[in-house]
Amino acid sequence: MSQVIAHRGNSSVAPQNTLAALEAAWRAGAHAVEIDVQLTGDGQVVVLHDETLDATTDGTGEVASTDLRAIRALDAGGWFSPAYSGQRVPTFGEVVQLLETRPGTDLLLEVKGSWSVDQVRLVTDPVLEAGLEARVVVQSFWPETVAALREAAPGLRRALLVVHAPPDLLQVCAELGVVACNPHGLVLAQHPDLVDRLHRAGLQVMVWTLNDPEDWATALAMGVDAVITDRPDRMVGWLAARATDAPRVA
Secondary structure, three states: OOEEEEEOOOOOOOOOOOHHHHHHHHHHOOOEEEEEEEEOOOOOEEEOOOOEOOOOOOOOOEHHHOOHHHHHOOOOOOOOOHHHOOOOOOEHHHHHHHHHHOOOOEEEEEEOOOOOHHHHHHHHHHHHHOOOHHHEEEEEOOHHHHHHHHHHOOOOEEEEEEOOOOOOHHHHHHHHOOOEEEEEHHHHHHOOOHHHHHHHOOOEOEEEOOOOHHHHHHHHHHOOOEEEEOOHHHHHHHHHHHHHHOOOOO
């Protein structure tokens, strides 16, 4: 059965990339949570998707130009609902601590942008020190970042995110030593044979971001290993219903 990965946590019921969203995903039974990390102006790792603070906090400006103390003072929940006012932008260290106390849910960690080897150690070292390497896959759209992850922590599983399927995709994946190639849903629609090709190359496939049962069914029929979704609660229930309705073999 394909796994359910909660996109930015359970981002349909709690503000994305907050501890509340990660907790909600764990309680919903998601197999894993997907988060995004970026570097602050003073070189700290925070959990945010956008390059700017404007969309998901009450602050403004670029993440890379703002120090951690200023970011942590912002409200990262009120934009979503008054019930979540006071949620803060998490540090990566807080996510590691949450994982340690929430067994059964893994982490798909997206590193945003081009990071050096020393920079990626800010995420790989905490994972290794906590003994969580078996529960974490680190991914990026940037091949140079994936290469930096390989150098910093060769034993940590890596994945390449893609928005198209160039002819040399399998070669790139082999050179980077990734365990998974994770395409946008439209890529699979354009290349129906891609899942089979990636599987034959020994790679897992985690497709993003699918939110409708029709799309889930299509992806599962293709044989994907995981679906990244904004509705992990609904997909967990949908999978359970499918399992119940499946014909029993005597």
